[in-house]
Amino acid sequence: MSAAPRGDAPGGGRYGETVFRPEQAGEGERIDFGALAYDDITMARLHALGVGPGWRCLDVGAGTGTVSRRLLDEAGVASVLAVDRDVRFLDLRPVPGLDVLEADITAPGAVSGRFGLVHARFVLMHLAERERLITHLAELVAPGGVLVLSDAVDLTSERTPGTPYSAAMRAMWQGLRATIGTDVSGVPAYPHLLRGAGLASVAAEIHVPPLLPGSPISRFWADTWQRSRAAMLATGLVDDTAVDTALRYLDSDECADLSAGMLTAWGWKHATAHEDA
Template identity: 55%
Template sequence: MTAGSPAPGGPAGGGHHGDGHYGEDLFEPKHPGEAERIDAAALAYDPVTTGRLRALGVAHGSRCLDVGAGTGTVTRWLLEEPGAAEVVALDRDTGGLAGLVDPRVRVLTADLTDESLAPGTFDLIHARFVLMHLRERRAIISRLAGWLNPGGLLVLADAVEVADPQDASSAYRRVMDAMWRALKSTIGTDTSSVPAYPRFLREEGLRDVAAELYCPPLVAGSPLAAFWSETWSRMRPDLEETGLVDGAVVDEALAYLASPGFAELGPGMLMAWGRRP
């Protein structure tokens, strides 16, 4: 997951409600622990992402676009698939891709919200934990769909919250809620439309549209627990500014993440896909 919310790949653009940008006001790529934070989430979500991409099939000679490529875990997987002829790895900050050397890779430093962006057309476009951070997400889905070749696949993945409705007062729940509020007020993150992704893909004229929801185990000692611990620690001032929590609550939630009794149903990942006729 990248962001204070899941986002292993990281946003490729800068949509927001105020003046904030992912990667500038929160989660700077050059922070010494940022690559490790992103990779911790990737360990939880990559097997599901790559399993779905493999099931959908990467046709021989495919030209692929990995939006919000982050540290390149999905890009590297695509390069290992026999069908990929070229992979374009797109992100606003491509420093995490510096070690990616392969003649089939084109690293593209670009802002997905730039309306002049024209990377070409593709047989597979994948964007994970990107659109939820961009205010223009619906329009960007239209643009991504427009970059598909005939028969091409668009695969979108973003976070959805599956909170326990009877747990509103625990430190874990209060900090998670504060995180979502802080992300929205700072950089514009909004997951409320994620369940509508299948409908959006149908509206774009795609066929074979389907979706699935995955909630990885969230237990102490897991990479995902480490991801949330680092995310909340880095966001502490923003969490407290929401007025939903204070320092003591954040400390309690962080201690809970590391405790033997920690077990929660964390935010899930909804994947939706469709194919251009």
């Protein structure tokens, strides 16, 4: 989870400016709740892909830096460049192998070099021109390296039971789309887009964390609804009473719903005989 880079929205707003402002009290904690819900899954996939000693890594939208630090501490990679448009939540104390760059990944030349691993989680879903950005990130992958993208998938549908949670989630997605451009409808196309960017051995998986009272993912959604409440109300799908009811429901044993999932897709850049990741 991160303060995502700049992207145009139908309503002209941007992540980190119109909604989810980093200066708002508790925003770093909200990001960390997401990290607690998803970091183990992310690290398990990166380990399975063979990311480890000797790898040079790029972590786009690094947020509070949990994945960057775990790559160094657990995977033993050689180096990590942690990039975010706002780095206030990153621990800037010197850490061997960790470099921090405040930059907008959508800007030309924001990041240079080639990396064995290029990783971006919950970033592209907030940005326009996703196909162009995936192509750009693929260009940053060294021969023999891998691009790993994770974003949310909305599991509500017209057949989803009408609960306070599902009503709030529908309003949240619609409100964020209108105000800051967040759009998860195209996330299932990531494997196709990775293949179109010239990567090979493309695959994907989805993880759905359980919604349990007080769990990190439940606390993440509760905080997210509070911060996006104005955008949710503007849709006309919910009012303040409905949001408050959803918050109570989410923290109760009555909650029997599916969280939004995290789709992770990856693809490899072919190496020549004398090059490796």
